[in-house]
Amino acid sequence: MKALVFGSLNIDLIFSVDHIVSPGETISSSSLIKSAGGKGANQAAALAKAGLPVYMAGKIGQDGTFLLSLLQSYGVNTDRVVRYEGATGQALIQLDKNRQNAILLFSGGNAQITIEEILRTLEEFGRGDLIVLQNEIVHVQKIMEAAKNRGLTICLNPSPYDQKIETLPLDLVNILFVNEIEGAALAGKGAETPLPQVLDRLVTRFPGAEIILTAGKDGAYYGFKDIREKGAIVDMPVVDTTGAGDTFTGYFIAARSRNMPIDRALAIACKAASYAVSRMGAMEAIPLAAEIF
Numbered sequence: 001m002k003a004l005v006f007g008s009l010n011i012d013l014i015f016s017v018d019h020i021v022s023p024g025e026t027i028s029s030s031s032l033i034k035s036a037g038g039k040g041a042n043q044a045a046a047l048a049k050a051g052l053p054v055y056m057a058g059k060i061g062q063d064g065t066f067l068l069s070l071l072q073s074y075g076v077n078t079d080r081v082v083r084y085e086g087a088t089g090q091a092l093i094q095l096d097k098n099r100q101n102a103i104l105l106f107s108g109g110n111a112q113i114t115i116e117e118i119l120r121t122l123e124e125f126g127r128g129d130l131i132v133l134q135n136e137i138v139h140v141q142k143i144m145e146a147a148k149n150r151g152l153t154i155c156l157n158p159s160p161y162d163q164k165i166e167t168l169p170l171d172l173v174n175i176l177f178v179n180e181i182e183g184a185a186l187a188g189k190g191a192e193t194p195l196p197q198v199l200d201r202l203v204t205r206f207p208g209a210e211i212i213l214t215a216g217k218d219g220a221y222y223g224f225k226d227i228r229e230k231g232a233i234v235d236m237p238v239v240d241t242t243g244a245g246d247t248f249t250g251y252f253i254a255a256r257s258r259n260m261p262i263d264r265a266l267a268i269a270c271k272a273a274s275y276a277v278s279r280m281g282a283m284e285a286i287p288l289a290a291e292i293f
Helices: 037-047 064-073 115-122 138-151 163-167 180-187 195-207 244-257 264-279
Strands: 003-006 010-016 030-037 054-059 077-082 091-094 103-107 130-133 153-156 174-180 210-214 220-224 228-229
Touching: 003 037, 003 115, 010 064, 030 037, 030 064, 037 054, 037 064, 037 130, 037 244, 054 064, 054 115, 077 091, 115 138, 130 138, 130 244, 138 153, 163 180, 174 180, 174 244, 180 195, 180 210, 195 210, 195 220, 210 244, 220 264, 228 264, 244 264
Parallel strands: 003 054, 003 130, 010 091, 054 077, 130 153, 153 174, 174 210
Antiparallel strands: 010 030, 091 103, 210 220, 220 228
């Protein structure tokens, strides 16, 4: 099985602040770190670090060349990442004293991907392969439809969640990864709804998809037909939550590719995410397979 991540590649600018800035407020940052990010790139790094053969597809400017070098150092094949004359996607991240974050995105190359580039990339993948998608690039619907026509297993992480998600052919998804906010929105439930109820609603709404609902310190939930499982985190100090969900996604897919049972795959993915939040950065913080399996 080959895993194709068709997604975003970003340059992350991480500002350490006392608190997340409020409207009209100006505050100072105690530090600034430039690092590699983008949900697509993060998930590709997680899959590769977890031991899967991974191919990254997306679009960057000349300012993003270091992203490819870093991904390649983890074993990600970046031959399908297109370069163009504009800017690479950017993420401005505020990280407060409680280690919570707020993120502002500029799409850059993530919004410049063409349908021709999509179709050309997918020609190299087929039945038995897997594609991982998020909501930080254009033409996600076209990618999903073309991937399904070629027999790929579709994994979707609808993040960041917006109204565009409801226009996607969600019935084509085989594995759906959502956090508490995304899960409640897709389930049509309020934020106060108990997570098992959110999970049940998602299983009913998407009967053909395995549902994985991540819940921060509460671990993660799994639902598919009549199956329900729950995984717990490993208690570790929280330094930076950026990329925790992407780490979970990559390690869950990798664990399942090793034919691990659901409960074990959840435990592996929760452990990997717990390690990631104990370190600074996004893909640099993702643990290696030897630390987790």
